[in-house]
Structures are given as structure tokens and as C-alpha cells.
């Protein structure tokens with residue numbers, strides 16, 4: 001679909017690139033010639049992904065928790081020492097758990113916001129200060145979620161992702177002076193490893209809540225990430241692209257969730 005060498009010579013960092021959507025994003029960048037760093041907490045997961053992805057291209061590993069600034073600084077230093085620059089940051093790492101809002105503890109809410117909003121900001125700020133701002137060149141794609149009508153069943157991540165959605169717009173304007181584009185992708189319901197963490201009662205029959213009656217694939221999220229970070233999207237910044245087959249506009253998702261949540 002894309003030119004084979006579209007990202008040749010580019011250095012890409014995909015947080016959470018060891019599984020699911022992040023893995024598919026890393027794989028597609030590698031196939032199009034980029035050097036790709038995948039970073040997350042679980043060393044075993046990253047090692048397994050590296051073994052598979054090195055068949056495709058120059059993939060490199062980093063162990064880092066996006067909630068820990070020191071670890072993100074180490075990651076930036078590692079990339080700087082090894083390859084000297086970064087061209088594209090994909091903020092994909094994240095996680096949440098389904099719960100009725102009234103049952104989420106203070107710590108549970110704080111954990112999701114710390115991971116999905118504050119962690120994403122840390123990574124973005126550190127990578128921008130280390131690479132994009134001095135280079136006067138950079139590209140950021142934030143993976144958020146379908147928050148178009150709120151996020152019933154996961155108020156913590158809805159709030160966190162709305163924060164990243166707004167951050168996408170703010171940074172697109174603040175950092176235009178450094179030639180940095182900032183966009184976001186809002187995936188709908190995607191068949192990926194992230195789904196394994198949800199109770200089967202929620203997943204069963206979930207297709208019925210989607211207009212085209214099927215979940216998205218991880219590649220269907222990866223392709224628009226590639227597009228937004230490519231020269232084909234050079235006049236697009238501050239945008240959130242929904243990759244949800246129109247799910248944000250349709251159906252009563254809360255009814256289905258509320259029946260399975262306590």
C-alpha cells in the first residue's frame with residue numbers, strides 16, 4: 001500500500017510495541033525501512049517481540065515504564081547514544097480496566113490517569129526536548145480511544161484520553177515553531193491482546209455494538225498511524241482520526257457494558 005522505502009533512515013519509537021496494536025505498528029514501520037525501538041515494562045514480552053520482528057528489519061529493544069521519568073530519560077539517552085536522533089514517536093502504551101464509575105477506587109483512577117495521560121506527557125516532553133526540539137523536526141502520533149460520546153464503563157481512561165486528545169491540539173500549536181506535527185488516532189474496538197484482559201462477558205457479542213458487525217484489526221490501526229507520520233500528511237496536525245468504522249456515531253454501547261459491569 002505504501003512505498004517500500006517510505007520510512008527508510010527514520011528512527012521510530014513505539015511505546016508498548018511488544019504486543020497488540022503497538023506490535024503491528026512497529027512491524028509496519030520496519031517493513032517500510034525504519035529503525036524501530038519498542039519499549040515497555042515486561043522484558044520477556046519485549047524479547048519475544050524482538051526475536052520475531054528482527055526478521056523484518058532493524059528493531060531495537062528498551063525496557064521502560066512510561067510512569068517513571070528517570071526510565072524515560074534513560075530511554076532517550078539510549079536512543080541518542082545508539083542512533084543519535086528520533087524522527088517519530090508513537091505513544092501507544094496504556095491500559096485500563098472496566099468498572100462502573102462508582103466502584104473505582106481513588107488509587108484505581110489515579111493509576112489509569114498516571115499511565116495513560118501523565119506517562120504519555122512525560123514521554124512526549126522528554127523525547128521532544130532530547131530530539132525533536134533541537135532537531136527542529138519531529139512527528140508524534142498518540143493512540144487514544146473512542147471518547148467521542150464519553151467512555152461509559154471506563155471513566156478513568158475516558159478522562160485520561162480526553163486529556164491526550166486536548167494535549168494533541170495544544171502541542172500541535174505550541175510546537176509548530178519546531179516543525180513538530182502532533183496527531184492522534186482513536187481506535188474503536190480492536191481485536192488485539194489488550195482485549196484478553198477484559199472479562200469474557202463484556203467481549204462476548206461485542207461485534208453487535210459495531211456498525212459493520214466486526215472488530216477492527218491491529219493493522220487497520222497501524223496503517224493510519226503510518227499515514228499520519230508520513231509526508232503524505234504533511235499538512236495535518238492537531239487532528240484526532242477515529243479508526244472505529246463509525247462506531248462513535250452509532251448504537252447503545254452503555255447498555256451492553258452496563259449489563260456486564262458491577
Ligand SMILES: NC(=O)c1ccc[n+]([C@@H]2O[C@H](COP(=O)([O-])OP(=O)(O)OC[C@H]3O[C@@H](n4cnc5c(N)ncnc54)[C@H](OP(=O)(O)O)[C@@H]3O)[C@@H](O)[C@H]2O)c1
Pocket residue numbers: 015016017018019020021022039040041042043045064065066067092093094095096115119143144145146186187188189190191192193194195
Ligand atoms: N484494543 C482496543 O480495542 C483498543 C481500543 C482503544 C484504545 N486502545 C489502546 O491502544 C493501546 C494498545 O492496546 P492493545 O489493545 O494493543 O493492548 P496491549 O497489548 O495490552 O498493549 C498495551 C501495551 O502497553 C504497554 N504498557 C502498558 N503500560 C505501560 C507502562 N506503564 N509503561 C510502558 N509500557 C506500558 C504494555 O506492555 P508492558 O506490559 O510490557 O508494559 C503493552 O505492550 C493501549 O493504549 C490501549 O489502551 C486499545
